[in-house]
Amino acid sequence: MKYIDKLRNSGLRPTKQRLQICEVLFNTEKTFHFTINELEQKIKNKIDNKISLATVYNTVHAFEKKGYLKQIPINSNQTYFDTNVTDHHHFYDLKDQKLIDLENSDVGPINIKKKINGKRIKSVEVLVKLED
Amino acid sequence: MKYIDKLRNSGLRPTKQRLQICEVLFNTEKTFHFTINELEQKIKNKIDNKISLATVYNTVHAFEKKGYLKQIPINSNQTYFDTNVTDHHHFYDLKDQKLIDLENSDVGPINIKKKINGKRIKSVEVLVKLED
DNA sequence: CACTTATTTAGAACCATTATAAACTAGAAG
DNA sequence: CTTCTAGTTTATAATGGTTCTAAATAAGTG
Numbered sequence: 001m002k003y004i005d006k007l008r009n010s011g012l013r014p015t016k017q018r019l020q021i022c023e024v025l026f027n028t029e030k031t032f033h034f035t036i037n038e039l040e041q042k043i044k045n046k047i048d049n050k051i052s053l054a055t056v057y058n059t060v061h062a063f064e065k066k067g068y069l070k071q072i073p074i075n076s077n078q079t080y081f082d083t084n085v086t087d088h089h090h091f092y093d094l095k096d097q098k099l100i101d102l103e104n105s106d107v108g109p110i111n112i113k114k115k116i117n118g119k120r121i122k123s124v125e126v127l128v129k130l131e132d
Numbered sequence: 133m134k135y136i137d138k139l140r141n142s143g144l145r146p147t148k149q150r151l152q153i154c155e156v157l158f159n160t161e162k163t164f165h166f167t168i169n170e171l172e173q174k175i176k177n178k179i180d181n182k183i184s185l186a187t188v189y190n191t192v193h194a195f196e197k198k199g200y201l202k203q204i205p206i207n208s209n210q211t212y213f214d215t216n217v218t219d220h221h222h223f224y225d226l227k228d229q230k231l232i233d234l235e236n237s238d239v240g241p242i243n244i245k246k247k248i249n250g251k252r253i254k255s256v257e258v259l260v261k262l263e264d
Numbered sequence: 265c266a267c268t269t270a271t272t273t274a275g276a277a278c279c280a281t282t283a284t285a286a287a288c289t290a291g292a293a294g
Numbered sequence: 295c296t297t298c299t300a301g302t303t304t305a306t307a308a309t310g311g312t313t314c315t316a317a318a319t320a321a322g323t324g
Binding site for chain 1: 203204205206207211223225226232234235237238239240242243244245246248250251252253254255256257258259260261262263264
């Protein structure tokens, strides 16, 4: 199975639940954004057995820690995740509350001139808010 | 009083509570970032009477709507606000969980090349995550 | 002063997320 | 295959930031 090695290689046991969540998250043409609630719905629609909400949270956090998912920095009552873990940015449509991908090439190079002593830049994320 | 007109001009009644919160938020040398909890503490330290937590929430939201405060898009269990409402960006120190201002000149121009039909860009915010 | 509308307030309600602790399972070793 | 151990799943409770509610209070207007 294609996700067993992926999980093993990162020190996560390939359990039935994790493999099923992998199918939902990564076995798709396009990457996508989701909240935990939305993911739970997708899982329900795709599989027969039930996966506990706690497991969904655990798994998403484990995957995020391993770099298979990214949290999207946005103020919302729910946390948004992204299956696109490449460097890229987002539009946020304030009216429709929808996220839209912005490729790096859509934004151009960002040059952070300020340095903080003893700290390295881990990521640079741009959020472009849209209104009508 | 210097904040009475500010409030009246934006259609907010200059109540005792709002004026006191104005003192804490705006009567400072430097702008700053805060959570509601941190603001509540600051208020307690600065004034004699008590301001209800609900009023702090109400006031912060009212001020944000009027453009006197900005929400900082960051994933945290608490919402961060900024008394600096000029266009600027942030470092976020993941270890210390601290926000640091990044002036526009520290980042350089950001040119969003992609357009979304019928939508205007309201703001462009950069979050630079820092690690050790 | 009288009246209307906005604001404040304490407390309850809400709800996403995290903690708990018991049951279960994967992988390893014998 | 069996046993053992650490990792994982699970239902449920707990947590905690934020919002709601409805009654009391205060501001502005005539």
